[in-house]
Amino acid sequence: MLLxxxxxxxxxxxxxxxxxxxxxxxxxxxxxxxxxxxRTTPRSYQGAAxxxxxxxxxVRSGIExxxxxxxxxxxxxxxxxxxxxxxxxxxxxxxxxxxLLAAFNKHQVELRRLLSELRLDVPHYADLEWRHxxxxxxxxxxxxxEPTTLLRLQTAQRGERLPSITLQTDPVNLLxxxxxxxxxLEEVKTPHCRRIMRHIK
Amino acid sequence: MELSSNIQEGLQVxxxxxxxxxxxxxxxxxxxxxxxxxxxxxxxxxxxAAAKGINVALVKQAYGSLLTLFLxxxxxxxxxxxxxxLLEDCKFPSDRIAKVTEIFVLHKPRIRSELSRTANxxxxxxxxxxxxxxxxxxxxxxxxxxxxYTIDLKTEKPGEPGLxxxxxxxxxxxxxxxxxxxxxxxxxxxxxxQV
Numbered sequence: 001m002l003l004x005x006x007x008x009x010x011x012x013x014x015x016x017x018x019x020x021x022x023x024x025x026x027x028x029x030x031x032x033x034x035x036x037x038x039r040t041t042p043r044s045y046q047g048a049a050x051x052x053x054x055x056x057x058x059v060r061s062g063i064e065x066x067x068x069x070x071x072x073x074x075x076x077x078x079x080x081x082x083x084x085x086x087x088x089x090x091x092x093x094x095x096x097x098x099x100l101l102a103a104f105n106k107h108q109v110e111l112r113r114l115l116s117e118l119r120l121d122v123p124h125y126a127d128l129e130w131r132h133x134x135x136x137x138x139x140x141x142x143x144x145x146e147p148t149t150l151l152r153l154q155t156a157q158r159g160e161r162l163p164s165i166t167l168q169t170d171p172v173n174l175l176x177x178x179x180x181x182x183x184x185l186e187e188v189k190t191p192h193c194r195r196i197m198r199h200i201k
Numbered sequence: 202m203e204l205s206s207n208i209q210e211g212l213q214v215x216x217x218x219x220x221x222x223x224x225x226x227x228x229x230x231x232x233x234x235x236x237x238x239x240x241x242x243x244x245x246x247x248x249x250a251a252a253k254g255i256n257v258a259l260v261k262q263a264y265g266s267l268l269t270l271f272l273x274x275x276x277x278x279x280x281x282x283x284x285x286x287l288l289e290d291c292k293f294p295s296d297r298i299a300k301v302t303e304i305f306v307l308h309k310p311r312i313r314s315e316l317s318r319t320a321n322x323x324x325x326x327x328x329x330x331x332x333x334x335x336x337x338x339x340x341x342x343x344x345x346x347x348x349x350y351t352i353d354l355k356t357e358k359p360g361e362p363g364l365x366x367x368x369x370x371x372x373x374x375x376x377x378x379x380x381x382x383x384x385x386x387x388x389x390x391x392x393x394x395q396v
Contacts, residue, residue, distance in 0.1 A: 074342075075341060075342055075343050076343050077342070077343065077344055115341045115342065118341055119339055119341050119342070120339060122351075122368075122369070122370050123368075123369045123370070124369055124370045124371055124372075124375065125352070125369050125370070125371035125375045125376070125378075125379055126375075128378075128379055128382045128383070130382065130383075130385075130386040132386070132389060132390060132393065138317075138320050139320075140276060140316045140317070140319045140320060141275075141276055141313060141316040141317050141320075142276055142277050142278060143277070143278040144317065146317065147390075148322075149386060149390070150323070151326070153354075153367070153369070155369045165367055166323045167323055167324055167325075167326050167354065167356060167367065168322055168323045168324065168325050168326070169325060169326040170325075171390055171394075173325075173326050173327055173328075174326075174383070174386060174387055174390065175387055176328070176329070177326060177329050177354075177383060178380065178383040178384055178386075178387050180329045180331065181329065181331065181352070181376065181379065181380050181383065182380055182384075184331040184333065184350060184352075184376065185373070185376055185377060185380055187333055188333060188348050188373055193333070193335075193348070196335055197335060197346070197348070200335065200337055200346065201344075201346065
């Protein structure tokens with residue numbers, strides 16, 4: 001599967017096709033740094049512009065085009081062959097294509113981590129602690145024997161732990177909760193779910 | 202079980218037929234039980250007292266003292282004999298003692314049940330709802346292809362009406378971890394129950 005790239009995007013990438021492997025690799029690192037920090041660095045663009053003999057604005061648009069190229073490639077989960085073919089179609093020769101692929105593969109994990117922070121994330125389960133207690137008395141009632149289970153549910157969102165939630169339940173509801181969630185877990189192994197997961201790829 | 206001097210005075214008023222006639226005493230005791238069990242302020246009997254020419258202030262005092270007596274006796278899990286002893290000390294006649302202890306013993310489980318719910322505790326889980334989704338793609342990744350569970354724990358808090366939700370999502374592995382921990386807790390509970 002090849003990347004589909006718009007004309008203005010191709011234009012911004014065009015001057016990069018004339019660079020050698022080393023210079024192109026440096027530009028890739030600048031693009032990754034731009035993705036990681038979320039900011040552009042005009043000073044480094046000016047430095048690169050002087051070194052490469054082009055305008056700072058050209059460098060900036062080229063780096064941003066590389067950013068877009070990497071993000072689209074990661075989004076489409078391109079294989080090495082597909083990535084190489086896509087960049088070859090843009091005019092990147094053997095060494096240049098190899099440099100781009102090397103930079104892309106080196107930073108795949110980082111890209112995945114960054115994009116996962118941007119994705120839609122609801123609070124998800126992180127941990128559960130439990131404790132069994134017997135209530136023997138309270139201010140309002142003495143001579144009690146009430147078994148209770150205290151639960152501390154830890155959730156997280158975008159890599160950060162949220163304040164833990166303290167909950168309580170009794171033996172009957174604990175059993176009901178366990179059984180219901182066990183049934184939920186069984187559901188993913190059913191033929192219906194397996195069929196859907198097999199067909200949507 | 203100890204009662205303050207004010208309550209003991211009130212009980213003496215309640216037991217005295219010159220202040221509270223026999224016919225009206227039964228009405229007061231019935232209203233005491235209704236107040237606790239139905240959790241509603243029952244004051245219509247005061248109008249009835251006024252209509253019958255009974256001193257409303259004394260009726261209120263008797264009602265308040267009997268209410269306190271029932272709540273304290275239920276709180277301390279008192280039985281009929283404890284209650285009878287206390288009422289004798291407050292100079293209650295034997296027929297009224299019999300009436301009060303009979304009604305108390307009848308309503309004690311219900312009163313204790315209401316008292317146990319009047320406590321400060323964390324949200325109590327009463328039910329769970331779950332949903333299994335298969336995430337195909339999102340705007341950052343063309344292919345996600347992961348099953349995702351959304352779990353909704355329904356909780357009750359004493360003193361607050363209705364149910365509240367605690368919602369979170371989890372992957373299959375996270376749900377396996379959660380279920381494993383809950384099964385561990387239930388096994389431990391079963392062992393304790395067998396001891």
